[in-house]
Structures are given as C-alpha cells and as structure tokens.
Amino acid sequence: MGYSELHSQKIARPxxxxxxxxxGMNIILAGDGNCPHIFAKSLSAVxxxxxxxxxxxxxxxxxxxxxxxxxxxxxxxxxxFYGKDFIEGMNYGTCSYFPTDLCxxxxxxxxxxxxDLFVTAATQMDDEGNFHISLCDMWEGEILExxxxxxxxxxxxxxxxxxxxxxAPKINIEKxxxxxxxxxxxxxxxxxxxxxxxxxxxxxVRSLLRDGDCVQFGIGSLPDAIAAQCMDLRDLGLHTEMxxxxxxxxxxxxxxxxxxxxxxxGEHIFTFAGGDEALYRTLGENPRCRIVPGSYGVNxxxxxxxxxxxSVNTLIEMDMTGQVCSExxxxxxxxxxGGGMDYAYGALMSRGGRxxxxxxxVTKKGYSKIKPMLTPGAAVxxxxxxxxxxxxxxxxxxxxxxxxxxxVNNLIAAAxxxxxxxxxxxxxxxxxx
Numbered sequence: 001m002g003y004s005e006l007h008s009q010k011i012a013r014p015x016x017x018x019x020x021x022x023x024g025m026n027i028i029l030a031g032d033g034n035c036p037h038i039f040a041k042s043l044s045a046v047x048x049x050x051x052x053x054x055x056x057x058x059x060x061x062x063x064x065x066x067x068x069x070x071x072x073x074x075x076x077x078x079x080x081f082y083g084k085d086f087i088e089g090m091n092y093g094t095c096s097y098f099p100t101d102l103c104x105x106x107x108x109x110x111x112x113x114x115x116d117l118f119v120t121a122a123t124q125m126d127d128e129g130n131f132h133i134s135l136c137d138m139w140e141g142e143i144l145e146x147x148x149x150x151x152x153x154x155x156x157x158x159x160x161x162x163x164x165x166x167x168a169p170k171i172n173i174e175k176x177x178x179x180x181x182x183x184x185x186x187x188x189x190x191x192x193x194x195x196x197x198x199x200x201x202x203x204x205v206r207s208l209l210r211d212g213d214c215v216q217f218g219i220g221s222l223p224d225a226i227a228a229q230c231m232d233l234r235d236l237g238l239h240t241e242m243x244x245x246x247x248x249x250x251x252x253x254x255x256x257x258x259x260x261x262x263x264x265x266g267e268h269i270f271t272f273a274g275g276d277e278a279l280y281r282t283l284g285e286n287p288r289c290r291i292v293p294g295s296y297g298v299n300x301x302x303x304x305x306x307x308x309x310x311s312v313n314t315l316i317e318m319d320m321t322g323q324v325c326s327e328x329x330x331x332x333x334x335x336x337x338g339g340g341m342d343y344a345y346g347a348l349m350s351r352g353g354r355x356x357x358x359x360x361x362v363t364k365k366g367y368s369k370i371k372p373m374l375t376p377g378a379a380v381x382x383x384x385x386x387x388x389x390x391x392x393x394x395x396x397x398x399x400x401x402x403x404x405x406x407x408v409n410n411l412i413a414a415a416x417x418x419x420x421x422x423x424x425x426x427x428x429x430x431x432x433x
Contacts, residue, residue: 003125003127003128003129003173005137006129006173006174006190007125007129007173007179009331010173010176010177010178010179011178011179011180011181012155012178012179012180013180014038014039014042014180015042015045016178017039017042017119017155017178017180018039018042018043018045018046018179019041020117020153020155020177020178021046021050021053021117022050023050023051023052023053024051024052024053024116024117025050025053025054025116025117026054026056026109026113026114026115026117027053027054027055027056027094027115027116027117027118027119027272028055028056028109028117028118028119028139028143029055029056029057029058029119029120030118030119030120030121030133030136030140030185030275031057031058031060031061031136031138031139031140031272032058032060032061032135032136032138032139032274033134033135033136033162033186033187033272033273033274034120034121034122034133034134034135034136034162035057035058035060035061035121035136036119036121036155036157036180036182036235036297037061037118037121037157037182037184037186038157038180038182038336039119039155039157039180040057040061040063040065040119040367041063041064042433043063043065043075044064044065044068044071045054046075047065047068047070047071047074047075048070048074050074050075050076051074052073052076053074053075053076054075054076054077054078054113054301055075055076055077055078056078056079056080056109056113056139056259057077057078057079058079058081058083058136058138058174059080059081059082059086059335060082060083060171060187060274061187062084062085063077063085064085064125065077065083065094066085066086066088066089066095067086067088067089067091067092067094067095067286067353068092068094069092069164069250071089071092071094072092072093072094072262074095074209076094076095076096077094077095077096078095078096078097078098079095079096079097079098079334079336080097080098080100080102080105080138080337080338081335081336081337081338082097082327082333082335082336083333083335084197084300086333087332087333088335090332094184095119098334099332099337099379100337101298101337101338101341101342102138102271102294102298102337102338102342102344103196103294103295103296103298103299103300104139104295105294105295106139106141106142106143106293106294106295107142107295108139109139109143110142110143110146115143115147115152116152116153117152117153117154117405117419118144118147118152118153118155119154119155119156119157120133120140120144120154120155120157121133121156121159121162122134122157122158122159122162122171122183123156123159123160123163123164123168124159124160124162125157125158125173125342126164128168128172129172129173129174130172130173130236131156131158131170131171131172131173131176132162132164132165132168132169132170133168133169133170133171133271134162134163134164134165134168134283134284134291135163135165135186135273135280135283135291136164136271136272136273136293137167137168137271137272137275137291137292137293138170138271138272138294139294140169140351141169141293142293144169144171144403145169148171148175151250153177153178154171154175154176154177154179154287155176155178155179155180156171156179156180157179157180157181157182157278158179158180158181158182159182159183159184161183161184161185161186162186163280163281163283163284163285164284165283165284165289165290165291166287166288166290166291167291167292168290168291168292169245169293185277185391186265186273187274188275188276188277189219189244189245189274189275189276190276191221191224191245191246191276192220192221192224193220193221193230194221194224194225195286195360197360197361197393198221198222198225198360198393199225200393201222201225201226201358201360201391201393202222202225202226202228202229202358203229204358204391204392204393204395204396205226205227205229205312205356205358205391206226206230207396208310208356208389208391208396209230209233209310209356210233211233211234211235211236211260212234212235212236212237212260213233213236213237213308213309213310213396214236214237214238214239214258214261214263214306214307214308214310214350215230215236215237215238215239215240215309215311215312216239216240216241216303216309216311216312216343216347217240217244217246217247217308217312218241218242218312218313218314218357219242219244219274219345220361221316222314222358222360223230223244223246223312223314224244224245224246226312226358227244227246227247227249227250228246229248230255231253231255233255234257235257235258235259235260236250236255236256236257236258237256237257237258237260237261237306237308238250238251238256238258238268238269239261239263239264239297239303239306239309240269240270240271240272240297241268241270241271241272241294241297241298241338241339241342242270242271242272242273242274242326243268243270243272243273243274243275243279243283243289244273244274244275244279245275245276245278245279246275247268247275247279248275248276248278248279248282248283249278249327251268251282251289252282252288253277253356257430258266258288260308261411262305262306262307263302263305263306263314264290266288267288267289267290268286268288268289268290269290269292269297270289270290270291270292271291271292271293271294271297271298271339272294273291275404288394290397294339298339298342298343299342300342300343300345300346300347300349301341301346302346302347302351303342303345303346303347303350304346304347304350305350305395306348306350306353307350307352307353308350308351308352308353309346309347309350309353310347310353310354310355310356310402311343311344311346311347311353311354311355311356311357312356313326313340313343313344313356313357313360313373314326314358314359315357315359315369315370315381315382316328316329316334316369316378317369317370317371317374317375317383318357318369318370318371318374318387318411318433319370319372319373319374319388320370320371320372320407320408320411320412320423320426320427321370321384321404321407321432322384322385322387322390322399322407322411323374323380323382323383323384323387324340324344324357324380324381324382324384324387325339325374325375325378325379325380325381326338326340326381326382327373327379327381328377328378328379329378330375330376330377330378331376331377331378331384332377333379337379337381340381340382341381341382341386343355344357344386344388345386346383347388348386348388348400354388354389355386355387355388355389356388356389356391356392357382357387357388357389357390357391359391359392360392360393361392361394361414361415361416361419362416362419368415368416368418368419368422370392370411370412370414370415370419370423371423372422372423372426372427372430373384373426378408379387384399384407387399388400389399390410390411390414391414392414392415392416393415393416394413394414394417395413396414396415397410397411397413397414398404398410400427404432405432405433408423408427408432408433409433411423412424412427
C-alpha cells in the first residue's frame with residue numbers, strides 16, 4: 001500500500017484518537033512549537049473515565065486538564081518547567097514538578113516512567129511518507145525513537161504550517177497510529193519593549209562580549225535588549241537552548257554566522273524555537289539552522305566544547321555568596337531549572353567562556369534580587385561554585401576565582417544603592433566581610 005493510501009486510512013477525529021487513552025497510562029505530549037493542541041485540548045473529555053493517567057507536557061501551552069479540579073486522581077500533569085496552568089493546578093493537587101536538567105528530560109521519562117502513548121504536532125507528510133517534528137526536540141526525538149522501537153502508539157497532528165527544519169526527528173506514516181488534521185499556526189511570542197534599566201543591563205552585558213563568541217541568550221525583554229546591543233559584533237556563533245525572534249534577526253542580518261565556531265562550524269544549533277513568523281521562515285529556509293536533541297545541545301559536556309561560549313541567563317533571586325535561584329518563589333515552584341545549570345557550567349568550563357547571570361537589581365515590587373540569604377525553601381538552580389559573572393544595571397560583579405569576601409563586595413557594588421547598606425550590615429553579621 002502506498003503512503004497516500006496509508007495516510008487516508010489513518011486519518012482520525014480527535015474523539016477517535018482519544019480511544020487510545022486508558023487508565024494508568026503515561027502520555028507524553030510534544031512541547032512548545034510541536035505541542036499537539038487539538039489532542040491536548042480534547043483530553044479533558046476523558047477525565048472522568050480514566051484514573052491514574054500521567055501526562056508529561058510543556059509550560060508554554062496552557063491546557064484546561066492541568067488546572068481542572070476534576071482531574072485530581074484521574075489525570076496528573078507532570079512538568080519539567082512550570083507555566084500558568086501548572087501554578088494554578090498546584091492548588092488542586094492535579095500536577096507535580098519533575099526536578100532535573102533539560103539534558104535529562106527524555107532519559108528520565110524513559111527509564112522511570114516508560115511511555116505508553118506519544119502525541120506530537122508535525123509537518124505535512126513528505127513524499128517519502130515522513131512527518132517531521134521540527135520546532136522542539138527537548139525530549140521529542142528520543143521519546144519517538146523509544147516508541148518506534150517498542151511498538152508504543154504515536155499520534156501525529158499533521159500541520160502544513162510547521163516548517164521543515166534541518167536535523168528534525170521524523171516518523172514514517174507506517175509507524176503512526178493515527179493522524180489528526182490540524183491547521184493552526186506556530187505560537188508567536190510577541191516582543192516586549194525593554195525598560196531603561198534593562199537597556200543598561202544589556203549594555204553592561206555587551207561589554208563582556210567579543211567578535212567570534214558563541215552565544216546562548218534566553219527569552220524576554222532583557223535577552224532581546226542584549227541581542228539589540230550586540231548587533232555591531234561580527235561572526236558570532238550560536239549554540240542555544242531556545243532560538244528566538246532576536247536570534248533569528250541576528251542570523252538574517254549576518255551578525256550570527258558561525259564561521260569562527262570550532263564545534264558545528266557554520267551551523268546555528270538550537271533545541272527548541274519560539275518567536276515570530278520571520279523566525280519560523282528562517283528556520284525552514286536556512287539549512288544552517290539545525291535542531292538537536294536536548295540531551296546533546298543542552299548537555300554541558302557538549303556546550304563546553306564550544307570555545308568562547310557565552311551563556312546569558314536570568315534569575316529570580318540570589319544570595320551574597322553566589323547561590324542562584326531561577327525557578328521558585330520560596331518553596332512555591334514558579335518555572336524550572338531548564339538548561340540554566342547546564343549552560344552555566346558549560347560556559348564556565350569552555351576555553352575562553354563566560355557564564356553571565358543578567359537581571360535588573362530589584363523586583364517589580366521593589367525588593368532587591370541580591371539578598372543576604374535566599375528565601376526559605378527557595379531552590380538553588382545554580383550552585384555558587386558555578387556562577388561566573390553577575391550583571392545588573394549598576395555594574396558587573398565577577399564571581400569566578402573570588403573568595404566569599406570578594407564576591408560579597410562585588411555584589412554589593414552591583415546591587416541597587418537603596419539596599420547596599422542593608423546588605424553590608426548582613427554581610428558583617430554573617431562574617432562574610
């Protein structure tokens with residue numbers, strides 16, 4: 001039977017695909033740009049007929065079953081990184097956080113839970129009968145491989161709006177259990193105008209970068225502001241967790257070329273994508289843009305092989321000795337570890353590398369993010385041993401190779417002036433200085 005005939009046979013309505021869901025299953029949903037929206041939004045329909053179902057999903061795409069009180073005992077949502085639906089779901093006992101680094105997502109699922117069903121959005125089937133998972137490979141490729149090798153059902157939401165991207169995992173129609181037809185566009189992440197303080201932070205970060213560096217930036221108004229400050233640099237390389245609108249622009253304008261990279265020279269390496277339509281077009285049209293598995297691209301042993309690796313991440317709070325919390329507000333999970341520790345360590349160990357934590361010095365409520373001690377219960381995302389540079393709008397605090405006394409003095413100088421006296425008093429009380 002030809003690919004077209006197989007394809008026609010396997011077309012299913014969402015309610016038909018839900019017949020593959022049974023009690024006790026471990027269901028893995030692809031994340032971010034490959035989230036299967038139609039299936040995920042339909043999943044609430046089976047809540048009351050199943051018990052003990054675990055669903056692994058991303059934080060970007062909020063789904064009703066995550067924060068629905070009726071899901072308790074029926075569908076437990078598990079996240080490596082929390083979003084709005086997870087934060088609300090904590091109040092109902094419908095979800096749980098899975099602590100680990102991004103490079104371990106797939107292996108931890110496979111070894112500790114064993115997938116029973118994998119559902120993903122993918123490109124339109126190509127002439128060879130393959131669907132491509134093109135915008136997110138945090139766990140998707142390795143889960144897909146496990147499912148194919150072990151006869152685990154795979155449901156594909158076929159979407160012609162998804163681009164074909166170099167390196168994307170693929171599955172043949174012969175191995176697909178059901179195809180759901182979809183037509184939604186990849187989610188766009190709108191840019192946010194940076195504040196004056198964020199621009200000052202970005203200018204300080206820019207002073208640490210050089211032509212030919214290999215970079216990793218995060219997402220949001222601050223990373224976008226940093227990218228804007230770097231447009232005068234030349235021949236930057238890219239080895240990043242997430243590729244964004246700002247990074248796509250840097251590729252198109254020739255700021256990022258990869259020509260000086262010693263690892264994947266000339267290629268723009270990323271693990272998942274999120275941005276505007278121009279970014280998605282760039283990924284589909286530029287064969288140098290290569291998606292790689294999280295276990296590879298966000299693995300510190302790989303990251304450190306890039307000479308002059310510069311990783312820029314942000315945080316929620318930190319203490320005066322260098323401990324960084326990027327994921328919780330006290331004991332309450334707010335986001336996740338992601339690749340924060342992976343890139344901090346990888347950049348630190350890179351030849352000529354720099355690991356940068358960049359942030360505005362105070363919260364929206366006016367509290368200092370540099371504190372005498374972390375809030376009780378706060379998760380330590382990056383231990384102080386692996387923190388390199390701290391950058392705020394007030395300056396740069398070098399941490400690598402510094403004693404606690406030197407770190408404290410450097411951080412006080414980079415803190416908001418309104419809090420420096422308080423920090424110095426606490427530092428003396430704790431015998432730091």
